[in-house]
Amino acid sequence: MKKQLILGLLALLSLVLVGCRDARTYNDKVNVVFFTSNSDPSKIESYLNIEPGSLIPEPEYIPTRTGYDFLGWFKDIAATQPWNFDTDTVGTESIVLYAGWGSLVYDIFYDWNGGTIPTTPYQETFRVGQSFVLPQPRRVGYEFKAWFLYDENEWPGYTPGIGQTYKPGDGGYSTLPVNVGAADLYLYAHWDAIKVSVTFRANYPVASVVSNPSNRTFTYDFNLVYDANVTPEMTNINKLPDFSAIASTLDYTFVGWNTSADGSGVWYAENTPFQRTIRITLYAQWQAK
Template sequence: ATNAGNLARTGYSFAGWNTAADGSGTGYAEGASYTVDSHLTLYAKWAADTYTVNYDANNATSGTAPEVQTKTHGVDLILATNAGNLARTGYSFAGWNTAADGSGTGYAEGASYTVDSYLTLYAKWTADTYTVSYHANNATSGTAPEAQTKTHNVHLTIATNSGELARAGYSFAGWNTEADGSGVNYPQGAVYWLNADLTLYAKWAANTYTVNYHANNATSGSPPAAQTKTHGVDLILASNTGNLARMGDAFAGWNTAADGSGTDYAEGAAFTNDTDVTLYAAWIPAYQIGDIGPAGGIVFHDSNDYSDGWRYLEAAPASTEWVLKVWGGYGTLVGGTATAIGTGAANTQAIVGKLGEGDYAAKLCADLSYGGYSDWFLPSLYELDLMYQNLHLQGIGGFMSAHYWSSSESTAHYALNQHFFFALPSDDLKDNGHRVRAARAF
């Protein structure tokens, strides 16, 4: 017989007749001839339906999608793995999905597919993510923003300074890819579009301070232009470039107070304070050679310049002079002493630093306190010669026609002195006794 009665079974197709219910017996097609003389029961034979499972690479940039699979009705199908190494730049493979945009039903690799239906599975892609970290970069207060997560090909808005990062002496100036600010700048709230991890450092702009100059009652000349000091960077102060002058006085550098009661700064000195400041021209009485100096000594040199922090040299009065004093340190090389004008103070400091306590020329001068000042020193050879030329030869200062020690060393055993009659410098043994006259600079 044919299937005239339209036998049907869900999930199966009619496939003729069979002598066994499970289809394992002898099969007979519809309308076939039966020739055996025997009773017979024929069972409808059912062939399970099949369904195709297709795989779609879904914008993969490399690899291949799995081959098509066939699912038999009522029989679970083990879904394919990513055996073809599908990959997509900027994304990670995350299994399969019934929708290309990942909004459908998800299936893991190797999962069981139980639905009796045709199916297309799309490679599911999870966008890679990148971390944007923030570094306080020597901030003295506040906190850096929390790290942000950037999704592949999705623009990220860079954080603002929400944690109120601050650094003493600096202003916050956004973010930079390098701690020293030499990298790429990112303003607060800027768009970051690169697909890469990123560390952003707080960028600091050093504060600046203004140094103004004031003529302070000068009768001629002009003060230097204002200077700008950067935080943490020493500034070299201006010299008297505008030739400021005041009748009856000598220019003596700069002072933070108009009356000279503040802090003194020499021309060309390093200004280290991180603050605005006004510097006033400092004036001291103008001295002539032979005048009595501020400490009660006798002025014997005018350098006409205050760039080294002093302009005049004065010799201590005759009442302070020592007789028959050794230079000291016989056999010991102090080293580093000089003969030039302006080096006596440093020479004296070096000698005392090397030889220490004792009754010798440099130490006596360094310990002298006279006229309210204690910054006396043993003059260098050329300073001593100025005493001779400008005072002794003019009959000023009460000098004797004798040998006077200078602070200028020759060797470990000899030092230089000058005779105030023959006007000639000479070497002498350090342990010989000569006269000593102190000097000071102002």
């Protein structure tokens, strides 16, 4: 009997000691961790050792994220359950509060540079990280090159008269530029003027006296200038043959170029813009001296 009593006391003492040890080591306090985003680690100190059932103060630091607007703190990472710092209390377990983000919308400003605005809908706003095809404008006499972040002829090192409106090696954009940044976007349409092969026929009244000039390539909208009147400072022109080198040896005077051999077609006169988008044959017109 005595032996049994001693064993019982030892068992009871053991339970008391365990209870005392648990009382000394058990901590029911909880922690609150703030998470902003994967791309922007939180700068907000966690709240440690909070009493369950307590209100917590809203952090003074407002997190930032490029291209996004901070919407507040949420209970879930999908940001569907907002945390109300005035009424919500912490529970019996540690929690994470997540920053909610709303993607900012930015405007796109298009400079068509003489092109026709598409009649089909096109994007005039964007959000950071979006990707979509940019509109394709049209312009008579020109081929649309691409959209650029600078206007025509406004790139460093541009030399007037070279006929290229964009920086060599810059292909421009047909889709929204990546990493465009969190700001309104300004896009400029650049154009390549259409180049046309022109065939010339001497059409001299006396056969085999005057040879046909060689074919030339003309650029849309460039002015026509006779060879004899071209000066070194002239740029962006189309040079018209004029037979000036042999004029003094001929019995007829050259008077211009026409689309018909008999002069009944369209005249292509000097100091007028060339506005043809398909190849053409021009016939010299003569007048007896």
